[in-house]
Amino acid sequence: MITMSNIEKTLSTPTWQTELQTAFTNISDLLTYLNLSTEALGQYDKAAEGFPLLVTRSYASRIQPANWQDPLLRQVLPHPDELVNQADFINDPVGDKEANIAPGLLQKYQGRVLVITTGACAIHCRYCFRREFQYSGNSAHQSQLESIQQHLVKHPNIHEVILSGGDPLMLSDTKFSALFDFLTNLSQVKRIRLHTRLPVVLPSRITPELLTTLRASHKKVIIVIHSNHPNELSHDVANSLLSLKNTGATLLNQTVFLKGINDDPKTLIELSVRLFDCHTLPYYLHVLDKVTGSAHFDSKMHHIHHVYQQIQKELPGYLVPKLVKELPGEPNKTQLNLPSLA
Numbered sequence: 001m002i003t004m005s006n007i008e009k010t011l012s013t014p015t016w017q018t019e020l021q022t023a024f025t026n027i028s029d030l031l032t033y034l035n036l037s038t039e040a041l042g043q044y045d046k047a048a049e050g051f052p053l054l055v056t057r058s059y060a061s062r063i064q065p066a067n068w069q070d071p072l073l074r075q076v077l078p079h080p081d082e083l084v085n086q087a088d089f090i091n092d093p094v095g096d097k098e099a100n101i102a103p104g105l106l107q108k109y110q111g112r113v114l115v116i117t118t119g120a121c122a123i124h125c126r127y128c129f130r131r132e133f134q135y136s137g138n139s140a141h142q143s144q145l146e147s148i149q150q151h152l153v154k155h156p157n158i159h160e161v162i163l164s165g166g167d168p169l170m171l172s173d174t175k176f177s178a179l180f181d182f183l184t185n186l187s188q189v190k191r192i193r194l195h196t197r198l199p200v201v202l203p204s205r206i207t208p209e210l211l212t213t214l215r216a217s218h219k220k221v222i223i224v225i226h227s228n229h230p231n232e233l234s235h236d237v238a239n240s241l242l243s244l245k246n247t248g249a250t251l252l253n254q255t256v257f258l259k260g261i262n263d264d265p266k267t268l269i270e271l272s273v274r275l276f277d278c279h280t281l282p283y284y285l286h287v288l289d290k291v292t293g294s295a296h297f298d299s300k301m302h303h304i305h306h307v308y309q310q311i312q313k314e315l316p317g318y319l320v321p322k323l324v325k326e327l328p329g330e331p332n333k334t335q336l337n338l339p340s341l342a
């Protein structure tokens with residue numbers, strides 16, 4: 001019989017740190033594992049120079065062998081197209097630099113503040129809008145908690161803290177719990193939000209210790225996961241999401257609209273339905289942020305509108321994510337209305 005304690009035990013073995021140590025960091029190893037030719041390896045290695053390959057074994061096990069077009073593989077395999085310069089693709093497409101008010105702290109929108117907890121991730125997504133972000137000296141270490149607190153005191157209208165990165169769940173259980181408890185003890189903070197891809201790419205990260213920390217908080221906890229394709233949502237991922245949901249947290253998902261990966265109604269509809277099966281509501285469908293090296297993932301707006309229209313037709317409203325774009329300097333994310341509704 002499947003019980004919560006069985007699930008929690010399974011999720012903690014082997015330890016996620018051990019799994020991380022065995023993640024693929026070498027393109028040749030990944031291609032060999034997937035039964036793919038290493039003939040053009042030189043080109044792929046060149047594309048990985050600034051932003052190296054990183055893929056967990058768990059994620060790689062969900063990639064179909066011998067299929068260059070696999071939608072999970074395309075998200076993580078460095079590609080020569082990343083080296084082609086495109087004028088409107090830049091290093092900081094969402095204005096992070098401007099919003100970086102103190103080391104490890106970004107303030108973009110009213111009422112909430114974003115903490116860069118770490119620069120580390122368990123996977124390197126080739127379209128990542130922070131792939132060029134200067135993390136060095138810009139993560140909220142223990143020593144910077146005081147400056148976070150001072151910022152909050154100066155801005156009493158801030159009631160929500162967003163833990164981002166990198167990925168906040170790359171912190172050890174001890175460090176994460178210290179940061180989380182610190183925020184929980186600030187009366188001004190009403191909501192704590194985590195933006196994380198770990199439950200999807202490394203489900204073993206959802207340890208009993210982490211669940212205990214989340215469960216113990218009397219704040220509203222919102223966990224925004226990041227999944228782009230239904231094939232990412234394996235049985236283990238579903239279990240990790242169930243455990244998170246049972247802490248009392250609200251689970252939401254954000255997706256990036258990616259050419260050649262999820263740019264068709266069937267895939268996005270399947271993703272929404274699968275997410276709901278995993279207790280997670282589709283929240284945002286992001287138009288690609290134009291970061292250097294990601295132009296080959298970009299789609300024309302009329303195609304995005306067409307796909308979105310189909311999703312709206314076929315799904316109940318609660319399974320339709322908001323179609324948004326992040327524009328630097330705007331007071332909130334920009335919701336994109338369909339032409340006929342504009």
Ligand code: SF4
Nearest residue numbers: 121124125128166197
């Ligand atoms: S997990 Fe998130 S922050 Fe890390 S590389 Fe992927 S998109 Fe970027």
